[in-house]
Amino acid sequence: MSTRIIVCGHGTTSHLGRSALASLVNAIRRHAPGCEVVDAFVDVQQPSLADVVAETSGPRVIVPLLLNHDCATARLMNEVAADDPLVRVAPAMGPDWVLAEIGVRRLIEAGAKPSDTIVMVAPQADGSKALADVSKAARLLSAVWGGPVHVGVVDGVGTPVEDALDVARAHSHRVVVSMYALASGEGASAIGRLGADVVTAPLLGAGAPDPRLVSLALERARVLQAPGHVDSAI
Structure with a gap:
């Protein structure tokens, strides 16, 4: 069967x-x-x-x-x-290497440049295991992108996204948010309203x-x- x-x-x-x-x-x-x-x-x-x-x-x-x-x-x-x-x-x-590869594709599609400061933002991390997963996803994205990636979380534990963006802006470079969301929705919309210079599409784009x-x-x-x-x- x-x-x-x-x-x-x-x-x-x-x-x-x-x-x-x-x-x-x-x-x-x-x-x-x-x-x-x-x-x-x-x-x-x-x-x-x-x-x-x-x-x-x-x-x-x-x-x-x-x-x-x-x-x-x-x-x-x-x-x-x-x-x-x-x-x-x-x-x-x-987290998975495949998602990191697609995340980098979204960065390139959004016009991200090596000089930009990248912040990977997750809609939610509801505990230590979730935060560990989000942190690992950021490390994988960093490895594929070839540069540092900051991490912010809209809701839950971890670095609040506002703080992550403040740190990113301190580098005096353009801030690009890598949306760690599968598809458009309330979480993705919240990420899109963060005020970054550029926000990528979700992993499932059009x-x-x-x-x-x-x-x-x-x-x-x-x-x-x-x-x-x-x-x-x-």
């Missing part, structure tokens, strides 16, 4: 964000022949993850569309999986999703489809 892939993340009220997420799910579906791929959400949009799991059967892998650890979402996904032995939760999408994001999501699912794999929480 083939494993059903449940692609799950936060919903959004943004039309652009919804379109980008739908495009990603459709691309995953096209590149996963023999597997049924369905989408689900933990909030804002429908269907809910709990409903999708209740209405399906057989082996299922939940692929979290999360760029860093999210305590509430991780707890929800693991609780849903705990009620059915055929449901497992794959690792989150980030048009077809980057093929590397599709491959990353499928790789997360395949980790749990491998024989003898031991599950690990996101």
Whole structure:
């Protein structure tokens, strides 16, 4: 029996964000022949993850569309999986080198230059594990970009984004915000209102999703489809 892939993340009220997420799910579906791929959400949009799991059967892998650890979402996904032995939760999408590579692509598309001061901004970090993930994502982005990257967080623990931007402006260079968000939404909009000289697009921009994001999501699912794999929480 083939494993059903449940692609799950936060919903959004943004039309652009919804379109980008739908495009990603459709691309995953096209590149996963023999597997049924369905989408689900933990909030804002429908269907809910709990409903999708209740209405399906057989082996299922939940692929979290999360760029860093999210305590509430991780707890929800693991609780849903705990009620059915055929449901497992794959690792989150980030942090990962693939996201850093796409982040640099967004910087280049936005016109970022080596002389700019780069600040990677995450919408939220709700605890020490999330902050560690965001910090690692910034280190990966720095390595691919080839220059220093500051870190700011809109909501939660870590350096408040206002402080990160103040430090960046002290360098007397143009400040470019690298948006560490998957798609347009409230978090991404908050980042866009920060007053930086340049703000990049989310990792899921307009048009077809980057093929590397599709491959990353499928790789997360395949980790749990491998024989003898031991599950690990996101």
